Amino acid sequence: MTTASTTTTLTAQPIDPARLDDVRRNAEDGFGNRFVAFAASGEGEPLRCCLRYARAGEQIALVSFAPFEEASVWREVGPVYVHAERCEGYADRGLPDELRRGPRVLRTYQADATMNYDHNTLVGDEDIEPVLDRLLAEPDVAIVHVRTVLPQCFLYAVTR
Template identity: 30%
Template sequence: MALRYIPMSTDQAERLRQGGNDAYGNPPERQISDGDGVPCRHCLGNVDAGDTYLIFALRPFTSLQPYAETGPVFMHADECPAYSDEVRPPILTSSKDYLLRGYGSNERIIYGTGGVVPAEQLESRAEALLSMPEVASVHVRSAKNNCYQCRIERP
Protein backbone atom coordinates (compact mmCIF):
# COMPACT_ATOMS: atom_id res chain seq x y z
CA MET A 1 0.00 0.00 0.00
CA ALA A 2 1.28 3.46 -0.87
CA LEU A 3 1.05 6.09 1.86
CA ARG A 4 0.18 9.79 1.73
CA TYR A 5 2.06 11.99 4.19
CA ILE A 6 -0.11 15.00 5.03
CA PRO A 7 1.47 18.25 6.30
CA MET A 8 -0.36 21.09 7.99
CA SER A 9 -2.44 23.04 5.46
CA THR A 10 -0.98 25.84 3.39
CA ASP A 11 -3.86 28.11 4.46
CA GLN A 12 -3.00 27.54 8.11
CA ALA A 13 0.74 28.02 7.44
CA GLU A 14 0.15 31.31 5.63
CA ARG A 15 -2.19 32.59 8.34
CA LEU A 16 0.48 31.93 10.99
CA ARG A 17 3.23 33.48 8.85
CA GLN A 18 1.09 36.60 8.55
CA GLY A 19 0.91 36.86 12.35
CA GLY A 20 -2.30 34.91 12.94
CA ASN A 21 -2.82 33.23 16.29
CA ASP A 22 -2.06 29.61 17.05
CA ALA A 23 -4.33 26.99 18.65
CA TYR A 24 -3.94 28.71 22.04
CA GLY A 25 -4.68 32.19 20.71
CA ASN A 26 -1.05 33.36 20.74
CA PRO A 27 1.02 34.75 17.89
CA PRO A 28 3.87 32.46 16.75
CA GLU A 29 7.32 33.03 18.25
CA ARG A 30 10.24 33.68 15.88
CA GLN A 31 13.58 31.94 16.38
CA ILE A 32 16.79 31.30 14.43
CA SER A 33 17.54 27.64 13.74
CA ASP A 34 20.74 26.01 14.90
CA GLY A 35 20.05 23.38 12.23
CA ASP A 36 19.51 20.57 14.71
CA GLY A 37 16.05 19.14 15.32
CA VAL A 38 13.86 21.89 13.84
CA PRO A 39 11.35 20.04 11.63
CA CYS A 40 8.93 22.14 9.57
CA ARG A 41 5.36 20.83 9.69
CA HIS A 42 4.49 22.37 6.31
CA CYS A 43 7.25 21.20 3.93
CA LEU A 44 8.14 18.27 6.26
CA GLY A 45 11.82 19.15 5.85
CA ASN A 46 14.22 20.54 8.41
CA VAL A 47 14.86 24.25 8.96
CA ASP A 48 18.50 24.90 8.08
CA ALA A 49 20.93 26.56 10.47
CA GLY A 50 20.62 30.35 10.35
CA ASP A 51 17.09 30.31 8.92
CA THR A 52 14.18 31.82 10.81
CA TYR A 53 11.40 29.57 12.01
CA LEU A 54 8.17 29.90 13.95
CA ILE A 55 7.17 28.06 17.12
CA PHE A 56 3.45 27.76 17.76
CA ALA A 57 0.78 25.49 19.23
CA LEU A 58 -0.79 23.21 16.62
CA ARG A 59 -4.00 21.23 17.01
CA PRO A 60 -4.00 18.91 13.97
CA PHE A 61 -7.71 18.19 14.17
CA THR A 62 -10.73 19.84 12.58
CA SER A 63 -12.87 19.73 15.72
CA LEU A 64 -12.52 20.52 19.39
CA GLN A 65 -13.06 17.32 21.31
CA PRO A 66 -11.29 15.40 24.08
CA TYR A 67 -8.86 13.62 21.72
CA ALA A 68 -7.80 16.80 19.86
CA GLU A 69 -4.30 17.11 21.32
CA THR A 70 -2.46 20.39 20.96
CA GLY A 71 1.26 20.91 21.22
CA PRO A 72 4.30 22.92 20.16
CA VAL A 73 5.65 22.60 16.61
CA PHE A 74 8.01 24.43 14.25
CA MET A 75 7.64 25.80 10.72
CA HIS A 76 9.80 27.83 8.33
CA ALA A 77 9.06 31.52 8.89
CA ASP A 78 9.42 32.09 5.14
CA GLU A 79 7.24 30.44 2.53
CA CYS A 80 8.00 26.81 1.76
CA PRO A 81 6.12 24.32 -0.43
CA ALA A 82 3.67 21.95 1.22
CA TYR A 83 4.93 18.37 1.22
CA SER A 84 3.18 16.32 -1.45
CA ASP A 85 5.15 13.13 -2.05
CA GLU A 86 4.45 9.49 -1.22
CA VAL A 87 7.96 8.75 0.08
CA ARG A 88 8.96 9.21 3.69
CA PRO A 89 9.51 12.93 4.32
CA PRO A 90 12.86 14.20 5.63
CA ILE A 91 11.50 14.98 9.11
CA LEU A 92 10.79 11.27 9.59
CA THR A 93 14.39 10.23 9.01
CA SER A 94 16.15 11.80 11.99
CA SER A 95 14.95 9.68 14.93
CA LYS A 96 15.42 6.02 15.76
CA ASP A 97 11.73 5.61 16.64
CA TYR A 98 8.34 7.30 16.39
CA LEU A 99 4.97 7.13 18.11
CA LEU A 100 2.17 6.09 15.74
CA ARG A 101 -1.50 6.22 16.63
CA GLY A 102 -4.61 5.37 14.58
CA TYR A 103 -7.63 7.67 14.47
CA GLY A 104 -11.15 7.08 13.19
CA SER A 105 -12.98 9.34 10.75
CA ASN A 106 -14.38 11.13 13.82
CA GLU A 107 -10.77 12.10 14.78
CA ARG A 108 -10.82 9.98 17.92
CA ILE A 109 -8.09 7.55 18.92
CA ILE A 110 -8.71 3.93 18.05
CA TYR A 111 -7.64 2.23 21.26
CA GLY A 112 -4.94 -0.40 20.88
CA THR A 113 -3.35 1.29 17.85
CA GLY A 114 -0.85 3.51 19.63
CA GLY A 115 2.76 2.54 20.14
CA VAL A 116 6.38 3.43 19.62
CA VAL A 117 7.88 1.78 16.55
CA PRO A 118 11.46 1.69 15.26
CA ALA A 119 12.00 4.06 12.33
CA GLU A 120 12.60 1.17 9.92
CA GLN A 121 9.10 -0.16 10.72
CA LEU A 122 7.24 3.16 10.33
CA GLU A 123 5.76 2.37 6.90
CA SER A 124 4.83 -1.23 7.68
CA ARG A 125 3.12 -0.21 10.94
CA ALA A 126 1.27 2.65 9.24
CA GLU A 127 0.12 0.28 6.48
CA ALA A 128 -1.07 -2.26 9.07
CA LEU A 129 -3.03 0.40 10.94
CA LEU A 130 -4.55 1.81 7.75
CA SER A 131 -5.63 -1.68 6.68
CA MET A 132 -7.98 -1.69 9.68
CA PRO A 133 -11.41 -0.50 8.47
CA GLU A 134 -11.96 1.70 11.53
CA VAL A 135 -8.67 3.61 11.07
CA ALA A 136 -8.99 6.65 8.79
CA SER A 137 -5.57 8.18 9.48
CA VAL A 138 -2.40 7.70 11.47
CA HIS A 139 -0.64 10.44 13.40
CA VAL A 140 3.13 10.33 13.65
CA ARG A 141 4.62 11.89 16.76
CA SER A 142 8.04 12.21 18.30
CA ALA A 143 8.69 9.24 20.57
CA LYS A 144 10.77 11.47 22.85
CA ASN A 145 8.67 14.62 23.19
CA ASN A 146 5.28 13.55 21.77
CA CYS A 147 5.39 16.44 19.26
CA TYR A 148 3.12 15.99 16.24
CA GLN A 149 5.06 15.37 13.01
CA CYS A 150 2.45 14.65 10.31
CA ARG A 151 -0.57 12.57 9.40
CA ILE A 152 -0.53 9.50 7.16
CA GLU A 153 -3.52 8.45 5.05
CA ARG A 154 -4.33 5.96 2.33
CA PRO A 155 -3.72 7.34 -1.18
Protein backbone atom coordinates (compact mmCIF):
# COMPACT_ATOMS: atom_id res chain seq x y z
CA MET A 1 0.00 0.00 0.00
CA THR A 2 1.30 3.46 -0.78
CA THR A 3 0.85 5.64 2.24
CA ALA A 4 -0.34 9.17 1.59
CA SER A 5 -0.23 11.98 4.07
CA THR A 6 -0.49 15.72 4.00
CA THR A 7 3.23 16.12 3.38
CA THR A 8 4.54 13.16 1.41
CA THR A 9 3.99 9.75 -0.16
CA LEU A 10 6.35 7.15 1.28
CA THR A 11 8.06 4.68 -1.01
CA ALA A 12 9.96 1.70 0.45
CA GLN A 13 12.85 0.44 -1.65
CA PRO A 14 14.10 -3.14 -1.28
CA ILE A 15 17.47 -4.21 -2.66
CA ASP A 16 17.43 -3.88 -6.44
CA PRO A 17 16.61 -7.34 -7.87
CA ALA A 18 19.23 -6.87 -10.63
CA ARG A 19 21.95 -6.41 -7.99
CA LEU A 20 20.84 -9.63 -6.29
CA ASP A 21 20.72 -11.46 -9.63
CA ASP A 22 24.41 -10.58 -10.09
CA VAL A 23 25.25 -11.90 -6.62
CA ARG A 24 23.41 -15.17 -7.25
CA ARG A 25 24.90 -15.60 -10.75
CA ASN A 26 28.46 -14.91 -9.53
CA ALA A 27 27.97 -17.07 -6.41
CA GLU A 28 29.54 -14.30 -4.31
CA ASP A 29 28.38 -10.99 -2.91
CA GLY A 30 31.00 -8.74 -4.51
CA PHE A 31 32.89 -8.37 -1.22
CA GLY A 32 34.61 -11.77 -1.39
CA ASN A 33 31.95 -13.79 0.43
CA ARG A 34 30.55 -16.95 -1.13
CA PHE A 35 26.81 -17.08 -1.72
CA VAL A 36 25.64 -19.99 0.43
CA ALA A 37 21.99 -20.98 0.73
CA PHE A 38 20.56 -22.39 3.95
CA ALA A 39 17.15 -23.04 5.50
CA ALA A 40 15.70 -20.11 7.42
CA SER A 41 14.93 -20.67 11.07
CA GLY A 42 11.85 -18.48 10.77
CA GLU A 43 12.88 -16.70 13.96
CA GLY A 44 13.31 -13.20 12.59
CA GLU A 45 15.50 -13.17 9.46
CA PRO A 46 14.35 -9.96 7.66
CA LEU A 47 14.56 -10.43 3.89
CA ARG A 48 15.73 -7.35 1.99
CA CYS A 49 14.52 -8.65 -1.38
CA CYS A 50 10.80 -8.82 -0.52
CA LEU A 51 10.72 -6.86 2.77
CA ARG A 52 9.26 -9.51 5.03
CA TYR A 53 10.50 -12.03 7.57
CA ALA A 54 11.66 -15.40 6.27
CA ARG A 55 9.40 -18.36 6.93
CA ALA A 56 10.90 -21.46 8.57
CA GLY A 57 12.52 -23.71 5.96
CA GLU A 58 12.73 -21.14 3.15
CA GLN A 59 16.08 -21.12 1.37
CA ILE A 60 17.88 -17.87 2.17
CA ALA A 61 21.43 -16.52 2.17
CA LEU A 62 23.35 -14.00 4.24
CA VAL A 63 25.38 -11.63 2.05
CA SER A 64 27.30 -8.40 2.42
CA PHE A 65 25.55 -5.39 0.93
CA ALA A 66 26.23 -1.67 0.52
CA PRO A 67 23.07 0.44 0.07
CA PHE A 68 25.06 3.11 -1.80
CA GLU A 69 26.80 1.84 -4.93
CA GLU A 70 28.93 4.91 -5.62
CA ALA A 71 32.27 5.48 -3.89
CA SER A 72 31.71 7.59 -0.80
CA VAL A 73 32.81 7.84 2.81
CA TRP A 74 29.14 7.06 3.61
CA ARG A 75 29.23 3.73 1.78
CA GLU A 76 28.88 1.05 4.45
CA VAL A 77 28.86 -2.69 3.88
CA GLY A 78 26.89 -4.94 6.17
CA PRO A 79 25.12 -8.29 6.36
CA VAL A 80 21.62 -8.77 4.92
CA TYR A 81 19.35 -11.77 4.41
CA VAL A 82 17.92 -12.45 0.95
CA HIS A 83 16.12 -15.34 -0.72
CA ALA A 84 18.54 -17.85 -2.25
CA GLU A 85 16.50 -17.79 -5.49
CA ARG A 86 14.83 -14.76 -7.03
CA CYS A 87 11.50 -14.18 -5.31
CA GLU A 88 8.42 -12.12 -6.11
CA GLY A 89 10.21 -9.07 -4.70
CA TYR A 90 8.36 -6.20 -3.11
CA ALA A 91 5.62 -5.01 -5.45
CA ASP A 92 3.91 -2.69 -2.98
CA ARG A 93 5.83 0.56 -2.61
CA GLY A 94 4.39 1.66 0.74
CA LEU A 95 5.95 0.58 4.02
CA PRO A 96 6.19 -3.21 4.41
CA ASP A 97 3.74 -4.52 7.00
CA GLU A 98 6.21 -6.88 8.68
CA LEU A 99 9.10 -4.38 8.89
CA ARG A 100 7.33 -1.12 9.70
CA ARG A 101 7.58 -1.19 13.50
CA GLY A 102 10.50 -0.36 15.74
CA PRO A 103 12.76 -0.43 17.43
CA ARG A 104 14.65 1.07 14.49
CA VAL A 105 17.42 3.51 13.68
CA LEU A 106 16.37 5.92 10.94
CA ARG A 107 19.43 7.33 9.19
CA THR A 108 18.80 10.40 7.09
CA TYR A 109 20.71 11.40 3.97
CA GLN A 110 20.70 14.54 1.85
CA ALA A 111 20.24 14.55 -1.93
CA ASP A 112 24.02 14.23 -2.46
CA ALA A 113 24.00 11.02 -0.32
CA THR A 114 25.80 12.60 2.64
CA MET A 115 24.48 11.65 6.05
CA ASN A 116 22.37 14.28 7.77
CA TYR A 117 23.19 13.83 11.46
CA ASP A 118 20.68 16.48 12.51
CA HIS A 119 17.74 14.24 11.66
CA ASN A 120 18.98 10.72 12.51
CA THR A 121 16.33 9.23 14.78
CA LEU A 122 15.91 6.27 17.10
CA VAL A 123 12.36 4.95 17.39
CA GLY A 124 10.92 2.50 19.90
CA ASP A 125 8.43 -0.30 19.35
CA GLU A 126 6.01 1.77 17.27
CA ASP A 127 4.88 2.26 13.71
CA ILE A 128 7.67 4.23 12.03
CA GLU A 129 5.46 5.77 9.32
CA PRO A 130 4.69 9.05 11.14
CA VAL A 131 8.38 9.55 11.96
CA LEU A 132 9.45 8.79 8.38
CA ASP A 133 6.79 11.13 7.08
CA ARG A 134 8.11 13.93 9.32
CA LEU A 135 11.75 13.27 8.39
CA LEU A 136 11.11 13.19 4.65
CA ALA A 137 9.20 16.47 4.91
CA GLU A 138 12.47 18.14 5.98
CA PRO A 139 13.97 20.06 3.01
CA ASP A 140 17.44 18.62 3.67
CA VAL A 141 16.38 14.94 3.82
CA ALA A 142 16.08 13.03 0.52
CA ILE A 143 16.29 9.42 1.70
CA VAL A 144 16.04 7.54 4.98
CA HIS A 145 17.68 4.19 5.64
CA VAL A 146 15.66 2.04 8.02
CA ARG A 147 18.02 -0.08 10.12
CA THR A 148 17.92 -2.53 12.98
CA VAL A 149 18.85 -1.05 16.36
CA LEU A 150 21.60 -3.20 17.86
CA PRO A 151 23.61 -4.32 14.79
CA GLN A 152 22.33 -1.35 12.73
CA CYS A 153 21.95 -3.56 9.65
CA PHE A 154 20.25 -2.00 6.63
CA LEU A 155 16.62 -3.09 6.15
CA TYR A 156 15.34 -0.82 3.35
CA ALA A 157 15.39 2.74 2.08
CA VAL A 158 12.46 5.15 2.09
CA THR A 159 11.94 8.16 -0.16
CA ARG A 160 9.16 10.64 -0.86
